[in-house]
Amino acid sequence: MSREAGRRSGRRPGTSGAREQILAAARSAFADNGYDGTTIRRVARAAGVDPALVHHYFGNKRQLFVDAMDLPANPAEIIEGLVATGDPEDLGERMIRFMLNVWDQEEDRAPLVAIVRTAMSDDQAATMVREFATTEILGRIVKAARGDNQDLRMTLLASQVFGLLIMRYIIKLEPLASAHPETVALAMGPTFQRYLTGPISQASSIGASRTERSAPVERSSTNISSDS
């Protein structure tokens, strides 16, 4: 599962010609056709190589994207680590700790910030980032959390993930920008956790008494109506 980019692992230093051609073709293909619309076959054709060579260097489309965008982490490894270990009820806090651990490293952060900024001003880049983030990262985490109404949960989660990243690393709003990771994990963990597994489509217990919508709900409830 560990097929890190040559830059990082130092593997295959002598094969840069075809490898670099494939990466350049992949960057164009992802930008033009989005993540979901790009195939290994199409990238291979654009690079003038056999698809088998792309598979040989990068394994799969996900890893090709990770290497083409110079991302610091392989999402398959992220999700494996987050979901497989620890209490499912802590998944929200663990997501935050992992994210901040990556983004707080300045050399890892630079390409991520560049991608997010581009996505904010360019519709094609926005599509690419949206599709990769939802298909390969957030969608998988939400699926693993096994809540109901997973499409809505995924977008709620995405809104808080991107909001956190933008405020901490791009807008740099204090005190969030320099808060200790554990402060962020405690403050935002319940939000991540509720979006993953909590009640999201009914009146909250706060203020529920003023409405007819429902009785107060417990935090751990997964009793969700599908109204979207």
Add this chain to the structure above:
Amino acid sequence: MSREAGRRSGRRPGTSGAREQILAAARSAFADNGYDGTTIRRVARAAGVDPALVHHYFGNKRQLFVDAMDLPANPAEIIEGLVATGDPEDLGERMIRFMLNVWDQEEDRAPLVAIVRTAMSDDQAATMVREFATTEILGRIVKAARGDNQDLRMTLLASQVFGLLIMRYIIKLEPLASAHPETVALAMGPTFQRYLTGPISQASSIGASRTERSAPVERSSTNISSDS
């Protein structure tokens, strides 16, 4: 309190010369010096008019910013309406309903989207947006909610507000992009409310048993330690 821009209210149609000069000077001043660093006096000097004329047309700096940026709503009126009416425990949901009511109008949304996009790619614009949003909108709402640790609460709130706006109106991630406002209010209301008045700096009741940090807390608790 209602000093709406001429564009909307139709007031003072014959005074556009000096008024437009002031607005142009204000746009430059806010962009160059941020919101907090801009004064009525400085804008008047740049526009070559007396400060009294700026006060006459715009009342105060907040309204000058609203008109210069072509914003659809006056934040003083927003906050007055949100805080003064209704249950404080519903403030989160009411914030969301109000925000979506403004942003869902396409003609009101355009200038807001333009400002947010610019702030993502331009550090000076980011400073301006950050200062206005925190000084005039979120900071006032958090203050009115009277929770502890208000600076951190304000930035947590900002992260979810911007995350929601970006996902719904810029990245347009479905199903959040076209979800009914009430679905969003129910799904995100508890997050807004917890950031405003709930516990933010201790272990959540979810998973608290695994730690020594604290006993489970009630949703309505405002028992917050100041660790930031």
